[in-house]
Amino acid sequence: MLRIISFAGSFMGEKSHTKRASDMLAEHVIRKAAEEGIGVSYECITADQLRIEHCRGCASCFKTGICPLDRTDDMPLLKQKLLEADAVFLCTPVYLWDMSGITKTVIDRLTYWSHRYDLAGKACVTIASTDSSIDPGLEDRLKQYMSFLGLSVADAITVMNYRSPNINREDEAGPVMDAAAERLIAACKDPASFITEIQEQLWIGRVRSIKQSVVLKEIAGIEHWDEIKVCLERGVADCGSFAEYVRKVKRESDGDQL
Ligand SMILES: Cc1cc2nc3c(=O)[nH]c(=O)nc-3n(C[C@H](O)[C@H](O)[C@H](O)COP(=O)(O)O)c2cc1C
Numbered sequence: 001m002l003r004i005i006s007f008a009g010s011f012m013g014e015k016s017h018t019k020r021a022s023d024m025l026a027e028h029v030i031r032k033a034a035e036e037g038i039g040v041s042y043e044c045i046t047a048d049q050l051r052i053e054h055c056r057g058c059a060s061c062f063k064t065g066i067c068p069l070d071r072t073d074d075m076p077l078l079k080q081k082l083l084e085a086d087a088v089f090l091c092t093p094v095y096l097w098d099m100s101g102i103t104k105t106v107i108d109r110l111t112y113w114s115h116r117y118d119l120a121g122k123a124c125v126t127i128a129s130t131d132s133s134i135d136p137g138l139e140d141r142l143k144q145y146m147s148f149l150g151l152s153v154a155d156a157i158t159v160m161n162y163r164s165p166n167i168n169r170e171d172e173a174g175p176v177m178d179a180a181a182e183r184l185i186a187a188c189k190d191p192a193s194f195i196t197e198i199q200e201q202l203w204i205g206r207v208r209s210i211k212q213s214v215v216l217k218e219i220a221g222i223e224h225w226d227e228i229k230v231c232l233e234r235g236v237a238d239c240g241s242f243a244e245y246v247r248k249v250k251r252e253s254d255g256d257q258l
Pocket of ligand 1: 010011012015016017018019093094095096097098129130131132134161
């Protein structure tokens, strides 16, 4: 079973074009996976379904692993669904050539996971939903944010909705969706092969921080931040590369996944 969770950063609910694009991609994945005898579960959450506060910048998540806002808003619900999924769609309407505010807020609230690799081994596709114009850098930026979080990003796609003149969205988007679905399934099977050079560079920095913290604890008794404890428990620094760590995570979760 391939479990997909999608977050669409639009408050338009069932009317959301972004959700519609996400549903379309899911339809393509379901069809392609079925050809290989793989079942798919899919859920898309739109921003109006959750109450999500802006990050206050207290850095408690890095130090203690606990976000104080999680006690009062719905972020734990979204986090739980992300942790249970094999694949994530991050979908956003385009606002002034960029992602929507709520989409960035969700990413901000997950930032500490980029230090702990909670989402490593999971596949991802990003979707930008737009009327007509888009910053050519947006796809790359969305891709990069998700790869910072440790995901194996299979594709980043932009879908223009039907309000655009001369564009039949369904016809235009079909082949793009098909290719993205194929890459997503490949990334679910072998997430390590979608790891990028930037992810490897970031991982080298993380391992250096982990090792420094270990030395500081030994020689000066400085307690580890929670993110270091988590990385030590997960054996992040025991691997020779981020791709190797992703292979380890995938091995450990196999049986559950594809
Ligand atoms: C505040 C705001 C800013 C927008 N900025 C752009 C833009 O810069 N370029 C564009 O093509 N569409 C822009 N749009 C249109 C939306 O990106 C587009 O209609 C999108 O599909 C809406 O998705 P939704 O229905 O899921 O909310 C904007 C819409 C809003 C509400």
